[in-house]
Amino acid sequence: MDPFRRAQIILLCDLCKTAHLQSHCERCDINLCQTCVGKHLSDSSIRHKVVPYKYRKSLNYSKCPDHADELCKHYCEKCDIPVCSTCVSSSKHEGHDISDILEKLSAKTESLQKDLDELETRIYPRYEEMASDVQTEKAELETNYGELTTIADQQGEILHREITAIVNQRKSDIQEMKNKHLSTLNKNTNEITQKMAELKQIMSDLKSILKSNDVSLTSTYQSRNSEFRTLPPKVRVTVPSLSVQKINKDQLNEMFGSLSPLSINIEHGDTMKSAEAVSSPPVKPLLDEPRLTATIDTGYKYLFSVSCLSEDQVWTHGENETMKLLNLQSKLLTSIKTKSGNIPADIAVTRDGDVVYTDPNKRTLNLIKNRKIQTVITLQGWYPLTVCCTASGDLLVTMISDDETQSKVVRYSGSTEKQSIQFDDQGRPLYSSGGYINKYISENKNLDICVADRSASAVVVVNQSGKLRFRYTGHPSNTKQSFKPAGITTDSQSHILTADHVYNRIHILDQDGQFLRYIHCDLEFPHGLCVDIRDNLFVAEYNTAKAKKIQYL
Template sequence: MSEPFDEQAAMQHYLVCGTEDCQKNGQFYCNDCHRSLCEQCRDEHLINPKTKIHEIVLYRHRKQQLPVEKCELHPTRTVDMFCRECQIALCSKCSTMTEHHTHTFDDLEEIYSEKYAAWQGEFSKIQKYFLPTSLGLKTDIEEDATQIKKIMESIRTSMKAEAESLKNLVDEVTSENIKHTHTMENSLLKMLKSQETTYEDYMAYLEYMSDEFQEYLSITNQKLLFSKTLKIQVIPETTKPVPPVFTAGQFNKHDIIKLLGRVNVPNTKPEKRKIQAMEAESTHMKSTKKQLEQSKEKSDEKQTLCLSSSVTKVREYSVPGVDSARHVSVDKPGRFWVSDSNGNLVQTDLQGNLLQKIQTSGRDEGYHTATQDGDLIYTDKYKKVIYKITSDKKITEFIKTGDWTPLSVHSSRINGDILVGMDIGKEAKVTRYSKAGKEIQNIQRNNQGQELYSNLHYITENINGDICTSDYNKSAVVVVNKSGQHRFSYTGQGSRFYPYGICTDVLGHILVCEGLSNTVHLLDQDGGFLAFILSPQQGIKYPCGVCVDDENNLYVGQITNTVTVYKYLQ
């Protein structure tokens, strides 16, 4: 059911027309007058004889206005001309001076606009090609480093195994040699024992002969001296043992290296890393034909879409199973996930039927996100684990975050990376993981070493790769580019700003809920405020979570269990 257009509310919701006393939506822009125009004022501008030749474009295609700079020689004049011959900027009065009498002048605003567009183009190349390509090369290097570590560890394991094998052989040979010495020793001792026995027998013989000769020498037996012949057996001959000699092995360190082997770097020329050509960027970023077609459709759609003159309510749901709608993740067409402040996470369809319900540790955070593959990823801040729910309702452990507590999560629509906002104590950071769950990048501090974040309760990614976070403690939307460099912080339109849910759309707009004023702010991708796209006048009550689906419908979750869907692009 559509709501009637409230012109007074539109004054608050959109960039106001720059024509005096006109409060309509200024969706167009005059590059000559440098002011926004509503549709009616644009038509009047084009038929007015004084302004009909002016260049009028959509507001997002506007030329950048030349910064005001006063002439040093003529302080009342503004620098707005460029002298080709002198290559300097000057005012119109300077151009009439003698030294510039015959010189040629260009409109400085045109030059500035051209330069601005050129630098924007270069900046776009940095964001869309150079940074992603460099990040890819950095990732390749990290993967190579991991592979080198694995290879070197494998080599060390092989070395230890070779050394252990050689040690076992040395022990075996040494054991055999020692055993052989025992055998040789026993043989020699046995021989010596035999010789000892020979002399013991001979000495016994000599004792016997001595006794017998004593008997012959007695007076009573003197006759025997004449009848017996004296003959003593000669001393037996024996040989001395020849002791074994140990001949030490002849080897050195080089011989051991030959036995054990050594590590060498192959004499191979290193292969250069392949750098994807910039012309092929779009195919480099997309992996399938289907993704390429979807990308083209979105690009075509982006060229035709613009802000509508009013916000239209499409439908409204009372979501079963939750007492509030703190965060919304659109799943496949016709299904979405909603979480409340009690940890209930439910999936429902467009008819309000409850499809799934699980209990989680989540509260007032954007702790779940739908992936391009149709899965849901959600964080568990107590277990410090990120889980994945597949289409068959199977829940698996996906990523462990160590000591860091994961609070918010977003699945990139650009490349499928997983962005996680997490903290530990007073520190906070954004960690990027690949689709497979491999840690790629950590973002924590700016170039001056200052902490970027404090309370990362909601996180999303813009079409240019910017990482946008809603930081309640800092009272700001903090935006960094994909390499982690701080771009800007948006702190609201009043003295106080309490940001909650955040998302982006196909035009690069940033939409963020603000709790104090019960509004949804619309920003351009450079942080410029465009409109209060929703406010209490439209029945919004404490908006908490926002999400844009593939059909550019805006889902808004409120402090009740209500999710309202709006159309704001046309």
């Protein structure tokens, strides 16, 4: 083609077909003019990614293994693979949930970038710091052991020939201890160095995947960040001391002094918090008089729980199978019915803005993503009850056994069980048995797990390892008043807030279980609780079916 003719070709907007294009939506793979960008972005059901046209990325679609002439521009959620248009219409994928590959790529790319950022800025530097600490300790070890040898020599000169044999023996003991310490530290160094090499390789692979923009590589990537958040054991060595005494020829061996026992203290590696959990929030004092700032009429007969999507949008569920997303003006933004038609026991919003709900009748935990419901966990022998999402993205679920004689809390990563919390150090149950939906759960900012156990008339708090920290059974001065906690939540200050529906108030505790204050605000039978990103409290009133927004910090 003549280069002068080619220079005269005008690239037009894919929507209006008349104006010059200036931008490109990588999510929808279309070109846009300045006027049409606003119209395109008005569709809030899709997470658009609009960039200047010259900075657009070209997508490398994989070829379909079954249909060589077609590209895989769709994604089968059930089979978890990219598929082409012919595959979609075939019987092989009949009834399967099919999504757009661009949407899947966008989510995966975002996840990959988060992993890379965490590895580069947080995890790998911690390993470097640990490696440096070991080298410093080795240097200090040389100095300290040198001082021990000098002391032994000085004491030997005083005792002369009578204690020559003892001097040599002590120096031999010192050298043996030193060698064991050095051997232990060298082993620790090798372990850390090996992990650092693995991390470098993972980061290199991630950069290659991100740079290639290859759909196949991106979709098959499996994150290993959680594996490396648990740091290797850290070796702490304690240099022995040498006690010296005045010379007594009859007790030369005893008087020369003895070395303290060899001490190597291995501290198990800390599990680093995810990037979202490490920032220190600003201090926010409690208000003397909490203020009611909004009231949402949910339209239910009875309101069970509320979960914040944002500071002005909340998910709710009541006495039927429909879950509603409402704004502060009580406007219904969307509603979704449970997959089974059963009433959900509880709902929670994930870090990604999706909704999870429990269905005790079906023994399932379900995820709502892009208005599609996926069952992620099905239990055997247990009923799932309440649920909360943790800072790391895990799910904490309270559950009760089929015969209602046992209760426990289980942590899930995806559909994999990671932790079960049921008994204290003496083997006694942490939570009450019996009842149905009488336990409510939340994770505190210090990673404590807080359960409002209504049947036990207590808030039970364990640390992230499942060890009991304390039980709160109501204000110490109110020994004659019953305490029946319902909903529970926590805020950025690590306060624990629990609903006391018998006396129409909220208890505010510090992270160690000390009572701080009540919130009243004319509440009527407060039940479910949640706190938004700005520490506004939302209270679900059971009888009035209203959700109230309260400022208390």
